[in-house]
Amino acid sequence: MNNSFPKNNFTNEVFSYWIPRLVADGVDINDILTVHGKATNWSEWSKAWSEIANRYNLLAKKMKDNGLDISAGETLIRSSLSYHCAQIVAFHSREEKETMQALKVKTYQKAAPLLAPPLERIEVPFKNYKIPGYLRLPSWLKIPAACVLLVPGLDSTKEDFHTIGDICVKRGLACFSFDGPGQGEFLQHLPLAEGYEDCIETIFDAISSHPKIDPLRIGTLGRSLGGYFVMRAAAKNSQIAASVVFGGTFDLEDFSSMPKTIRDGFCYATGAKTESEARMLMGDSSLIDCIDKVKKPVLIVHGKLDNIFNWKQAIKLSNSLPDISTLVMDDNGVHCCHNNAFLYRTKMIDWLANILNKNQGY
Numbered sequence: 001m002n003n004s005f006p007k008n009n010f011t012n013e014v015f016s017y018w019i020p021r022l023v024a025d026g027v028d029i030n031d032i033l034t035v036h037g038k039a040t041n042w043s044e045w046s047k048a049w050s051e052i053a054n055r056y057n058l059l060a061k062k063m064k065d066n067g068l069d070i071s072a073g074e075t076l077i078r079s080s081l082s083y084h085c086a087q088i089v090a091f092h093s094r095e096e097k098e099t100m101q102a103l104k105v106k107t108y109q110k111a112a113p114l115l116a117p118p119l120e121r122i123e124v125p126f127k128n129y130k131i132p133g134y135l136r137l138p139s140w141l142k143i144p145a146a147c148v149l150l151v152p153g154l155d156s157t158k159e160d161f162h163t164i165g166d167i168c169v170k171r172g173l174a175c176f177s178f179d180g181p182g183q184g185e186f187l188q189h190l191p192l193a194e195g196y197e198d199c200i201e202t203i204f205d206a207i208s209s210h211p212k213i214d215p216l217r218i219g220t221l222g223r224s225l226g227g228y229f230v231m232r233a234a235a236k237n238s239q240i241a242a243s244v245v246f247g248g249t250f251d252l253e254d255f256s257s258m259p260k261t262i263r264d265g266f267c268y269a270t271g272a273k274t275e276s277e278a279r280m281l282m283g284d285s286s287l288i289d290c291i292d293k294v295k296k297p298v299l300i301v302h303g304k305l306d307n308i309f310n311w312k313q314a315i316k317l318s319n320s321l322p323d324i325s326t327l328v329m330d331d332n333g334v335h336c337c338h339n340n341a342f343l344y345r346t347k348m349i350d351w352l353a354n355i356l357n358k359n360q361g362y
Contacts, residue, residue, distance in 0.1 A: 017259075017307075017334055024341030026163045027081050035085075043093070046086045050100060053082035057107065064114075073114025080108040080159050088155055091264045105132075105185045108159045117169060122176070124206040126199060129189040133158055133178030133203070137212055138169045146217035146356035147207055148349070150177040151200060151233075153224030153247075154192075155265045157184035164221070167345055171353040176207050180229075182269035192269035194283035200233035204240065217241055217356040221348060222248055224308070224336055227300075228287065231317070234298070235290035242355040244348045245300045247336030249309040250316040251286035255279055258308050291320045298325040299351050301344050303333020326351075 019036075023029055031052050039045040056079035063072035087100035112119035117139040123130035137145055148168050150161040158177035168175040179185055180199040182192025200220065208215035219242040222230030227248015234243045255263070255275075263275050272278035298321055302314035311329065318327040328347065330337050337344045 017338070020334060020338035020341070021336070022081075022085060024163065024336075024338045024345070025081065025160045026077070027085060028078065031078075031082065042089050042091075046090045046092075046096060046100065049082050049086035050103075053079045053086060053100075053103065053107070056082060060110075069114045070116050073111045073116075076107050076111035076114070077162055080104050080111060081162070083107060084157070084160055089261050089264075091261070091268060097268075101184065104157075104159055108134075119165075122206070124178070124203055126202045127190065129186070131178050131180060131199060131203065132185055133176055134165075135174065135176045135207070135210070136165050136169055137174045138172050141172060141174075144212055144214040145172070145174040146219070146353075147174040147176060147213045148352055148356075149200065149203055149207065149218065149220045149230075150175055151220055151222040151226035151230050152177075152179065152183050153222070153226040154182075154262065154269060156223050156226070159184070161223075164345055164349070167349045171349055172357060173349065173353055174213060176203065178203060187269065191271040191281070192266075193281055194285070196229045197232035197236050200229060201237055204233070204237060208239075215239075219243060219352050219356050221246055221352065224248060228285070231287050231294060231298070232290060234296060235287075235293035238295060240296060242297045242352055243294075243299075244352060245298065245302075245314075245317060246344075246348060247302060247306060247309065248300070248317070249313040250291075250320070251284075251288070251313070252279070252282060254308070254310050254313065257310075262308055287317070287320070291317075294321060294324070296324065297355055299348060300325055300327045301337060301348060302327070302329055303335060303337045303339075304329060304331045305333060306335045308335045 019032055022032055035048040038048045056075050060072045060075040063075060083100050083104035087097045090097035112121060119134040119136045122133050122135050158179050161177040165175045180196055181190040207213055220230040220240055221244040223246045227245035230243045234240050266278040270278045270281040272281055300314050300318050302311055304311045318325045330340055333340055
C-alpha cells in the first residue's frame with residue numbers, strides 16, 4: 001500500500017467511504033476532523049486515532065471513579081470505536097494493528113456491563129475454539145425476544161455494530177454481534193475461508209437455546225461480505241426467519257477492481273501473502289450453488305455508487321429470489337449506503353421487526 005498522499009487531498013477513499021462509514025458507526029465527526037487535520041498517511045491516521053482513544057479511556061476512568069457508570073460506558077464505546085479506526089487499515093504494521101485490535105476488544109468489554117441496557121458477553125464453542133460475541137436484550141421486554149444475528153464483513157467486527165444494536169433494542173429486538181473466522185479477536189484462531197456459514201449455524205443454535213430468546217423469531221443482518229455469508233446460512237438453515245443483505249454480494253467477481261485497502265484486507269483476513277492466494281483461499285465464493293434453497297424473506301439494501309461490490313451484484317441476488325426478496329437501491333449510496341445511514345439502518349431493522357414480531361402485539 002502507498003502510505004503517502006497530499007495533505008489537502010486525503011484521498012477520495014477517505015471522504016467517499018471512510019468518513020461516512022465512521023459517522024454511521026457512531027464515531028464523533030469532531031474526532032474525524034481532528035484526525036483529518038493531523039494525518040497525511042495511513043500510519044499517521046492510526047496514531048491520531050489511538051491518541052483519541054487513549055483520551056476517552058482516561059475520561060471514562062474519571063467518570064467511573066465518580067460513580068457515573070452509564071457515562072463511563074458510553075465513553076468507553078467511543079474509545080473502542082477509536083481503537084477500531086486506528087487498526088482498521090493499519091496494514092503498514094501487523095504488530096500495531098494487533099495491538100490496537102486488542103485494545104479495542106478490551107475497552108468494549110469494559111463498557112459492556114455499564115451500558116443501558118447492558119451487553120452480555122457470550123462465548124460459543126466452535127471448532128475447538130470459542131466465538132466471542134455480545135447479546136443485548138430490551139430491558140423492558142417481558143416475553144422471550146426476537147433476535148437479530150449481526151454478521152460482520154471483511155473488516156467490520158462485533159464492536160462496530162453498536163449503533164445498529166441500539167436501533168434493534170429500541171424496537172423490541174434482541175441482537176447478538178460476534179466475530180467469526182478472519183474477524184476481530186477470532187482471527188487469531190481461524191482465518192477467513194470458505195464455509196463461514198457453519199459459524200452462523202453454530203451461533204444460531206446457541207442463541208436459540210437462550211432462555212430469553214424466542215427460537216422461532218431469529219433473523220440475520222449481514223454487513224458487506226457478511227451479506228454473502230447470511231445468504232449461505234439461510235440456504236443451509238430454514239429456521240432463519242428473515243435475512244438482510246446490507247451492501248452484500250452474490251459473488252466475488254468484483255475482486256480485482258476493489259480498492260487496494262479492501263484487497264489488502266482479504267490478504268490479512270485469509271492469511272494470504274498475495275491477492276491471488278487470498279482469492280484462491282476464498283474458494284468459489286458464489287451463491288449459484290445454494291441460492292435456490294433460500295425460502296424465507298430477504299431484504300437487499302445497496303448503493304449504486306458502491307465501489308466495493310458493484311450494484312449489479314444486488315440485482316443478480318434479487319433476480320435469483322424473485323418471490324421472496326425486496327430490493328432497495330439508493331442511486332447516490334456508497335458501500336452499505338453509509339452516506340445515508342439513518343434512513344437505511346432504521347429501514348432494515350424496522351423491516352426485521354415487522355417480520356420477527358408479527359403476531360406478537362407490538
